[in-house]
Structures are given as structure tokens and as C-alpha cells.
Amino acid sequence: MTVTAHRPASKVQILPRELGSLAAGLPPAEPGTLFVMGPKGGMRVAPDAGFELVFGRCEPDVHVCVGGADGHVSRLHGRIARENSRWMLYNSGRLAIRLRGAPLLLGGHRTELPPTYTALFIVAPKQEHLLEVRIAAGPGSGYGRYEDPTVDPGLYGLDERQRLVLTCLGQRYLRQEPWPQPLTWDQVADELRALRPREGWNARRAARLVGKLREELNPAVGGGLMEEDVPKPLGNTINHNLVTALLLSATLTVEDLALLDGPPR
Missing domain, CATH: 2.60.200.20 (Tumour Suppressor Smad4)
Incomplete structure (x- = not known):
């Protein structure tokens, strides 16, 4: 019925x-x-x-x-x-x-x-x-009144470069593909070079940027973002954990895929 x-x-x-x-x-x-x-x-x-x-x-x-x-x-x-x-x-x-x-x-x-x-x-x-x-939040909720400016629900602040690289890394999740996994660093570098050829992207630079971010966010997400946190073999586990944490906190959303569709905004 x-x-x-x-x-x-x-x-x-x-x-x-x-x-x-x-x-x-x-x-x-x-x-x-x-x-x-x-x-x-x-x-x-x-x-x-x-x-x-x-x-x-x-x-x-x-x-x-x-x-x-x-x-x-x-x-x-x-x-x-x-x-x-x-x-x-x-x-x-x-x-x-x-x-x-x-x-x-x-x-x-x-x-x-x-x-x-x-x-x-x-x-x-x-x-x-x-x-x-x-x-919608109300008085005493810790999130402000409904008339107040909307508070970003994302827990983790990202700068423009971090958001671009992480969107590229986790795009399969954002596109809701079956059994998503993070892209490899070579795949990330290839896409970033095609999208922004003047910025000198390579696999090592992208991995270093994300590695630094994982280290910064690891305490906030309760672990799982560092090699020592995860049993071997590692595979894509730590990057998978990072992308998942960013999705669950709405730090990354489907709207971020627009970063991959054209020139820098």
C-alpha cells in the first residue's frame, strides 16, 4: 500500500x-x-x-x-x-x-x-x-538558532589544493561506484596534470600532501590513518579510511566533483 x-x-x-x-x-x-x-x-x-x-x-x-x-x-x-x-x-x-x-x-x-x-x-x-x-538546530543545541548563518557540518577544514587532490583521490566514492577504492597516486597525478598543467603535479607531490593531512587528522578521527594503525598488508586501507572519514563528516560532498570538470575556480 x-x-x-x-x-x-x-x-x-x-x-x-x-x-x-x-x-x-x-x-x-x-x-x-x-x-x-x-x-x-x-x-x-x-x-x-x-x-x-x-x-x-x-x-x-x-x-x-x-x-x-x-x-x-x-x-x-x-x-x-x-x-x-x-x-x-x-x-x-x-x-x-x-x-x-x-x-x-x-x-x-x-x-x-x-x-x-x-x-x-x-x-x-x-x-x-x-x-x-x-x-534544524535550535537554542541550546550547540549549533545555533535556525536564523543564524548555516554552520558547515564538515569537521575538517581543507584548503583549495587539499580539496582538489582529495576529490581526485576519492572520486569513485563520490560517484557512488560499486566497491570504490582510492585512485593510485599515478592516476591522481595524471588527472591533475591534465586538469592543471601549469601546477607541476606528480605522484610524489600528491602523496606527500595527503600524507601530511592524514597525520594532522589522525587524532581527530580516532586513528586508522597512519601505517602503524593498520595491520599489514596495507593496500589502500589508510587512504580508504581517510576518504571515508571525509565523506561521513560531509567535508567532501558530491558537489566537489565539479573541481574535476574544468579549469580552476
Whole structure:
């Protein structure tokens, strides 16, 4: 049976996909308002709407579709409901849901969503499917009032060169390719030389820049970015861990792929 929203338009609204990533900010909203965005669009729900948002693979039966072409994702994979002034996430599907800084949310379990931006990943065998969630902050939340300028949810500041190299390194993740891995340093160098031929990029320079950043961020992400943190053989593990941390904190977003599409901005 198709899920419908029997609520006033002011309480529950559809968000067009053209709104873009929730990591970029929110329109003015009452504190506690829930925003959820999938690949095809999303929804906005007021805190007093009394509305339970359902997401999953079956587009006609959910409010926000995610993993629509992946049969491993459950038709009704999860729901988000307001309980005691908190937004709670329920995993109703078989696949785990991954959140930054938290254990995997297994099927049948629930967790409280924080009053900020949260990237949820449904962990399928061949691809992880992103569902963006953001709750408008209110007084006393530590994130400011909803009228205040939007605070960047990314935890880690990147300069222009770091963002360019990391976007290139992690582009397979940003494009949501199956089983993504970081590019090799030679591949990164080739792309950067083609994109910015006057800047003298090579594999060693790109690796040195990222290595320095991993060292700086390692304490903040709780480890996993240095060779001594990871059992051998290393492979791409430390760069994989770095890219994953930047994605989960919304430091890197899909919009960064524009850096690879043309001349320097």
C-alpha cells in the first residue's frame, strides 16, 4: 500500500532533488525540523507534524527512495519518527546502516539522530547507498538558532589544493561506484596534470600532501590513518579510511566533483 502524507503542507513538504546536498545548508526552518534527501529528492517534516517518514527501495511505497535499483536494499528499509522531542532512526531492513562515529545500526535496532547533518549509508554488498539527514538546530543545541548563518557540518577544514587532490583521490566514492577504492597516486597525478598543467603535479607531490593531512587528522578521527594503525598488508586501507572519514563528516560532498570538470575556480 502506498504511503501517503495526510498532513498540512506547512508541516510536511516534498523537497526537489534540485535542492542539492543538505551538507550545503538549509532554508529557514523551525528548530527541530527534519530534512531528508535521497538521490531523487526528499522531504521536510516539522517537529510537531506527528509524521513518520519511511525510506527504502520501493519508490511508490516510501516517502524518500534510496537504493531503488539495488535488490539488496529492503523495500521499506527504515523510518524516522519523533519521540520525546528527539528524532529516532529505525532500521527495518536486513542490511546495516552506517553512521559516522557510531556502531553499525543493524536491522531491528534504533538510534537517536543528532541535531546536525548526518550521512546515512545503507551497506549493500556491491554499493553503499547515501541518505542525507539534517535537523534544524535550535537554542541550546550547540549549533545555533535556525536564523543564524548555516554552520558547515564538515569537521575538517581543507584548503583549495587539499580539496582538489582529495576529490581526485576519492572520486569513485563520490560517484557512488560499486566497491570504490582510492585512485593510485599515478592516476591522481595524471588527472591533475591534465586538469592543471601549469601546477607541476606528480605522484610524489600528491602523496606527500595527503600524507601530511592524514597525520594532522589522525587524532581527530580516532586513528586508522597512519601505517602503524593498520595491520599489514596495507593496500589502500589508510587512504580508504581517510576518504571515508571525509565523506561521513560531509567535508567532501558530491558537489566537489565539479573541481574535476574544468579549469580552476
